[in-house]
Amino acid sequence: MRSIRAVGLSRSVLCASGSSIPASLAIARASPLLARHALTAPHLQLQQQARGIVNAPKVPMTSVNFDQELKMLNEQRSARPISPHMTIYQPQLTWYGSIFNRITGAGLSVGLYGFALAYAAAPLIGATNVLSSAYLTGFVAGLPFWLKLTLKAPLALAASFHTFNGFRHLGWDWGYFLSLKGAYTSGYIVIGLTALSTVGLCML
DSSP: OHHHHHHTOOHHHHHGGGSSHHHHHHHHHHOHHHHHHHHHHHHHHHHHHHHHHHTSOOOOOOOOOHHHHHHHHHHHHHTSOOOOOGGGSOOOHHHHHHHHHHHHHHHHHHHHHHHHHHHHHHHHHTOTTTTSHHHHHHHHHTSOHHHHHHHHHHHHHHHHHHHHHHHHHHHHHTTOSOSHHHHHHHHHHHHHHHHHHHHHHHTO
């Protein structure tokens, strides 16, 4: 405030003195001493900035070909963090059931659609009798017991598990067994029913 009164500057002139050359001209009308400082300060600042740019340390530049660039890129990619392997996780009943449900569903679908397509194409190739019910029943009856059991057990297991686990999924859709305890309880029930059903179907 003392400097304002000494040189006789108004408040509007001081507000204009902090930005650009027109502001410096406004100061020049009020005081030659302040005008000299206002005009030389921006030039000094530009000189200091230019001097700093010239004196800045130079970054070494090296040119590389395509093979070297690709090698460097592969090295950088190999250092990236990756997801842990699934073997570090403790096996859980929930994801065992989920995986087995997909496997049994895919296997049963392939077998069903494969037999349906073969049965539909049998008249075209003259193999109607081969896929008839009477022929298939006689063919299976003539197989040894161990071979029939080997063929029936996987089919019975897959059909039983996928059926009971399908009811479990319907329960989830209706809002049941959604807790952790409910998911495990329903999973053990599905396993028990699958075992009983598989044994019963194999005994037929």
